[in-house]
Amino acid sequence: MATGQTDPRRRARILAATLDLIVDEGVAGVSHRKIATRADVPLGSMTYHFTGIDDLLREAFALFADHIVAVFEQHLGRADSPEQACEAVTDLIHTLSEGPRRDLILTQEPYTLAARRPEYQELTHAWMRRTRHLLEQHFAPDTARQLDALIEGLTLHRALDRRPHGRALTRLAVTRIAAVT
Structure with a gap:
């Protein structure tokens, strides 16, 4: 991937990581930081792709x-x-x-x-x-x-x-x- 390009699958990985985290910890255990870590994406990707946790x-x-x-x-x-x-x-x-x-x-x-x-x-x-x-x-x-x-x-x-x-x-x-x- 060239410099400056974003991973086209990043959004899908974030959504999948969110569902996996919900399974493991429930909705109460969900945070941007935990999802970013699980999805292996920079924390800033969370607010780039989604307006907030809701x-x-x-x-x-x-x-x-x-x-x-x-x-x-x-x-x-x-x-x-x-x-x-x-x-x-x-x-x-x-x-x-x-x-x-x-x-x-x-x-x-x-x-x-x-x-x-x-x-x-x-x-x-x-x-x-x-x-x-x-x-x-x-x-x-x-x-x-x-x-x-x-x-x-x-x-x-x-x-x-x-x-x-x-x-x-x-x-x-x-x-x-x-x-x-």
Whole structure:
């Protein structure tokens, strides 16, 4: 790289380091200095790329939300009937609850942040709008809202339970909410 040029991947490295730091220390442990160290960038890069820590957190969580929405799309995109959509939701719950611990932590952190700081609520609302929109391709809006909450709740319960319930119980909950037998 020629003198005076900035690393074109620096911004992406900062966002990735932010998410990694959140996984390790929670939002409370995030600072410009820690992120810069983890991303191996000069501290001044932080304010060059982001207006402040809140801007950085919002962008990092938006990036992670894109990842989760892609997982929703992957599962729900295959469904061609209400029964297949219920099966896709069941698969989604089990995929998310059995997936990387990193994803579980990063899914919960924005909600905790939004509960403490109302200015972050738009972030969680945007995320929910996106997942509900995908669910509404298969279910009525009220049903999609309930299923979205069920996905998050059962994912968390299955991931943290010492003896998580099996697929049959998940499928039963999904079909009850969706009113599909």
